[in-house]
Each structure stands twice: as C-alpha cells, then as structure tokens.
Amino acid sequence: MSELTVETKDLNLFYGDFQALKNINFKAEKNTVTAFIGPSGCGKSTLLRMFNRMNDLIDNVRIEGAAYVDGIDVYDKQVHVDDLRKKVGMVFQKPNPFPKSIYENVAYGLRVNGYTDKGFIEERVITCIKQAALWDEVKDKLKKSALALSGGQQQRLCIARALAISPSLILMDEPASALDPISTAKIEELIKELKKNYTIIIVTHNMQQAGRVSDYTGFFYLGVLIEWNTTINIFTNPSDIHTQNYVTGRFG
Amino acid sequence: MQKRKIIVQNITFSFFRIVSFTVVGILFLILGFIVIRGISVINWTFLTAMPDEGMTEGGILPAIVGTLYLMLFSLLFAFPIGVLSGVYLNEYLKDSFFKRFIRSMTDNLAGVPSIVFGLFGMAFFVNRLKFGDSILAGSLTLALMVLPVIIRTTEEALKSVDDSLRIGSYALGASKLQTIRKVILPVAFPNILTGLILSMGRVSGETAPILFTVAAYFLPRLPHSIFDQVMALPYHLYVLATSGTNMEKSRPMAYGTAFVLVAMVLIFNLIANAIRRRYTRKSK
Numbered sequence: 001m002s003e004l005t006v007e008t009k010d011l012n013l014f015y016g017d018f019q020a021l022k023n024i025n026f027k028a029e030k031n032t033v034t035a036f037i038g039p040s041g042c043g044k045s046t047l048l049r050m051f052n053r054m055n056d057l058i059d060n061v062r063i064e065g066a067a068y069v070d071g072i073d074v075y076d077k078q079v080h081v082d083d084l085r086k087k088v089g090m091v092f093q094k095p096n097p098f099p100k101s102i103y104e105n106v107a108y109g110l111r112v113n114g115y116t117d118k119g120f121i122e123e124r125v126i127t128c129i130k131q132a133a134l135w136d137e138v139k140d141k142l143k144k145s146a147l148a149l150s151g152g153q154q155q156r157l158c159i160a161r162a163l164a165i166s167p168s169l170i171l172m173d174e175p176a177s178a179l180d181p182i183s184t185a186k187i188e189e190l191i192k193e194l195k196k197n198y199t200i201i202i203v204t205h206n207m208q209q210a211g212r213v214s215d216y217t218g219f220f221y222l223g224v225l226i227e228w229n230t231t232i233n234i235f236t237n238p239s240d241i242h243t244q245n246y247v248t249g250r251f252g
Numbered sequence: 253m254q255k256r257k258i259i260v261q262n263i264t265f266s267f268f269r270i271v272s273f274t275v276v277g278i279l280f281l282i283l284g285f286i287v288i289r290g291i292s293v294i295n296w297t298f299l300t301a302m303p304d305e306g307m308t309e310g311g312i313l314p315a316i317v318g319t320l321y322l323m324l325f326s327l328l329f330a331f332p333i334g335v336l337s338g339v340y341l342n343e344y345l346k347d348s349f350f351k352r353f354i355r356s357m358t359d360n361l362a363g364v365p366s367i368v369f370g371l372f373g374m375a376f377f378v379n380r381l382k383f384g385d386s387i388l389a390g391s392l393t394l395a396l397m398v399l400p401v402i403i404r405t406t407e408e409a410l411k412s413v414d415d416s417l418r419i420g421s422y423a424l425g426a427s428k429l430q431t432i433r434k435v436i437l438p439v440a441f442p443n444i445l446t447g448l449i450l451s452m453g454r455v456s457g458e459t460a461p462i463l464f465t466v467a468a469y470f471l472p473r474l475p476h477s478i479f480d481q482v483m484a485l486p487y488h489l490y491v492l493a494t495s496g497t498n499m500e501k502s503r504p505m506a507y508g509t510a511f512v513l514v515a516m517v518l519i520f521n522l523i524a525n526a527i528r529r530r531y532t533r534k535s536k
Contacts, residue, residue: 054419089424092423094416097420113425161420165424
C-alpha cells in the first residue's frame with residue numbers, strides 16, 4: 001500500500017443530539033482522487049470539513065474517534081488549526097474569490113501565513129495560476145479585480161488560491177455545481193491534472209462526474225459510509241443494494 | 253378583471269409616487285428657504301471675520317471653526333471606539349444574553365434625548381473630570397451621543413459581508429484577526445462610512461449636547477487649545493434667532509449661519525460619498 005494522506009478511525013460526529021457521522025473508517029492514498037457521493041444530508045460534506053476542521057466554526061459539534069492528515073491527528077491539542085489548514089486546501093461550492101485583484105487573491109494565503117518575500121510570492125502566484133489552467137486567460141489582467149472574472153474562471157482562481165499554500169490535500173465541495181458544462185469540463189480536466197501533485201477529495205452530486213474524475217468512490221447514506229471502493233467497482237459492481245440504487249439513479 | 257388589476261396597480265403606484273415627491277418637495281422647500289434667505293449675506297467677510305456690533309455685523313468664523321473642531325474631535329473619539337465595538341459585537345461575541353444586553357443598551361443609548369447627553373457631559377466631563385467648558389468636554393459628549401449610531405452601522409455593515417469570504421479565508425490558514433483586517437473590514441468599509449456620514453450630520457447640527465459643555469455665547473477669537481471654549485454654528489444660530497441685541501439686524505445673519513451649516517454638512521456628505529464610491533469601485 002502506498003503512502004496515506006488521509007485516514008479516519010472510528011470517527012463519530014454529533015451536531016448536538018444529532019449524529020451526522022457514524023463510525024467512519026476511511027483512507028485516501030497519496031495522489032489519488034476520492035469522490036464522496038450520496039443524497040443530501042448524508043454527511044459527506046461534514047466528513048470533508050473534518051479534514052481542515054471547518055466544523056469548528058459550527059457551535060455544538062462533538063467529535064469522537066480520530067482523523068489524520070499526513071499522519072497528524074487533526075484534533076491533537078498540539079496542532080494549531082491554522083497550521084492544519086495550511087496543509088489542506090479547500091474549494092467551495094460557490095466560487096468565493098475575495099474582492100481583491102486576481103494576483104492578491106492567490107497571494108493571500110501566502111501573506112497570511114507569513115511569507116513576505118516579493119519574488120517568492122510572485123513566483124508562487126504565477127505557478128499556481130498556471131497549475132489551475134487560468135494563466136492564458138488572466139495573464140494580462142493580474143491587477144484587475146477577481147470579481148470581473150466569469151464563474152468558471154473564479155472557481156479556477158479559487159483552486160489556484162488553494163494551491164498557493166502548497167497543501168498536500170485538496171478538499172472540493174461540489175466545485176462544479178454552480179458552473180456551466182464547459183467550465184465544469186475544465187474543472188474536471190484540472191482535477192485529473194492536479195492529482196499528479198496533490199491528493200484530492202471531492203464531494204459531488206453528479207454521478208457521471210464522480211465516474212469521470214475519481215479513482216475511489218465512497219457512498220454515504222444517513223451518516224454511514226455504506227461502501228467505499230474503487231470507482232469502477234462502485235459503479236459496475238456495488239456490493240450494497242443502497243449503493244446500487246443510488247448510482248443507477250433509482251433513489252437519492 | 254385584468255383591467256381592474258392594472259387600474260388598482262396604477263392608483264397604488266401613483267399614491268407612492270405622490271408620497272415620495274412630497275418628501276423630496278418638503279426637503280427642497282426647507283433648503284430653498286434657507287438658501288434664498290441666507291445666500292444674500294454670504295460673502296468673504298461673513299465666512300472669515302469675527303462677529304461684530306453685537307453680532308449684527310462681521311462674520312461667523314469662530315462658529316465655523318468651532319463646529320469643525322467639534323466634528324473632528326468627537327469623531328476622532330467615537331469612530332475608532334464605535335468601529336471596534338461593532339467588530340467585537342459582530343465577529344467575536346457569540347449570541348448570548350450578554351450580547352443581546354449590549355445590543356439593547358446600545359439601541360437605548362441611541363434613543364436618549366440629546367439634552368440628556370448634554371446634562372451628563374456637564375456633570376461628568378465639565379465638572380467631575382474638571383475639563384471645564386471646553387472643546388474636549390463638548391467633543392466627548394457628542395462622541396457619546398453618536399457612538400451607538402456608529403456601532404450599529406458597523407455591525408450591520410459587517411453582517412452584510414458574505415460568510416463565504418470568512419470561510420474562504422479561514423480555509424487558507426488565516427486567523428480570525430487576519431480575516432477581519434484583510435477581508436471583512438475592507439469589504440464592509442463603504443457601509444461603515446455611512447455610519448460616519450450620519451454621525452457627522454448629527455455632530456455638526458446638535459445644540460443640546462454642546463450647550464452646557466463647550467458652546468460660547470460670544471467669543472470673537474479662535475480657540476487656543478482643546479481646553480478652550482468655542483462658538484458653534486447651531487448654537488450661534490439659536491442665539492442669533494432668539495437673543496441677539498438687535499433682532500431685526502441679526503435675523504439675516506441667522507439665515508446665513510443656517511446656510512453655512514447646511515452647506516458644510518452637505519459638503520462633508522459629498523466627500524464621504526465620493527470616498528465610498530471610489531472604495532467600492534476599487535474592490536469591485
């Protein structure tokens with residue numbers, strides 16, 4: 001087995017009395033794409049948000065068990081949450097660029113993490129915009145506002161922004177659900193490209209998308225990771241009836 | 253049926269239109285009245301000279317300068333404190349009894365009549381802290397008066413910033429303080445300025461809070477320090493209109509003073525609006 005980026009052990013998460021995640025045991029190897037699928041409210045986004053502790057922002061959350069990123073227990077008291085989030089980039093459902101210039105959007109993560117060397121920042125910004133397949137479209141207007149970009153361009157900018165802090169893991173929460181088919185195709189192409197350097201977990205409602213971009217797929221239902229296997233197996237030979245019904249579109 | 257719907261709609265909209273025009277009309281009536289009566293006495297001497305001959309001659313320079321000082325110092329106190337309080341209330345304080353308590357107290361404070369602030373200012377700043385009748389005491393009193401306005405507009409401005417920006421910033425490893433400083437405040441800034449504009453109008457126009465704390469009836473010189481008394485436009489207007497030595501001759505001076513006061517507030521509003529617009533455009 002190759003190197004692990006993500007691992008959870010008997011993970012339970014409660015919002016007050018409601019148990020949103022039940023006994024999750026999950027692993028993601030380095031340089032793979034894992035897709036989380038399942039009906040709304042099944043816990044897949046909640047699990048995604050475990051890995052950079054975004055659930056901290058919600059009141060009344062209780063967690064049992066453990067989650068590891070790069071072998072580090074994310075809820076270890078020694079681990080500072082800001083340092084954890086440097087290791088984990090996140091891309092959201094709705095593109096959320098800051099109302100700053102394109103350049104500053106990508107530089108933001110570096111600046112807040114204490115990088116001040118102008119040459120280094122500039123080099124990172126350019127590299128990341130290139131990696132996010134956005135360079136040709138924005139190279140002449142890096143000083144222009146990010147809000148002037150189209151939705152698809154904004155989302156790729158948000159990906160570039162996440163790459164700038166050199167994370168080992170990238171979390172994507174339905175990154176293409178607010179985009180048109182062409183932009184979606186570009187994002188998917190990008191995900192396959194990014195896999196070479198990063199580990200990616202993507203939550204998606206689009207089954208075809210999961211099939212196209214991911215190596216592994218986990219199916220969630222009512223807070224339980226019902227089935228988790230290679231994407232081919234999940235889609236062609238699911239072992240659980242719920243999974244089969246879901247991937248064939250009979251429910252969900 | 254369809255026709256009836258259209259008629260009802262037209263009548264309703266016409267009513268709305270009349271109401272809006274009435275409001276605007278009244279505003280222009282007041283402004284027009286002041287401009288017509290006041291503009292004839294406006295000249296260079298009026299703006300730059302000391303009052304003379306029992307305030308029937310000369311100008312209103314000390315009152316203009318006094319009001320400018322009061323605006324400057326009161327906002328110097330109120331703006332930072334108000335904005336920081338607003339940030340604390342909206343960004344740091346979780347919903348709790350304490351927060352609701354502070355908020356309702358802030359609202360109550362905003363509803364306190366300005367004369368009560370004046371009385372408090374006199375008792376506390378003038379007498380207790382022994383500032384005497386001074387720019388300092390008057391500015392602090394005015395600052396207390398506009399503090400709730402600034403706090404609430406700051407809070408509302410921050411509340412209107414989309415949460416996705418906060419989350420996006422945290423996800424990049426930014427701390428809460430960095431997020432507030434680099435993302436939230438710049439986005440909210442144009443709306444925070446609205447609070448500042450409203451406050452400037454109130455500070456320059458209120459008479460009651462300065463009555464017992466700073467305003468001089470007649471002081472034909474410019475202030476030497478913040479412990480000096482000053483004349484101020486609203487109070488000077490009141491004096492000219494009610495208790496001059498020669499009412500007939502000081503009446504036009506009163507209109508002139510009103511004109512200057514209105515013009516000053518308008519100019520500051522325009523400046524603040526220009527800043528706001530530039531800022532909004534820059535971040536768009």
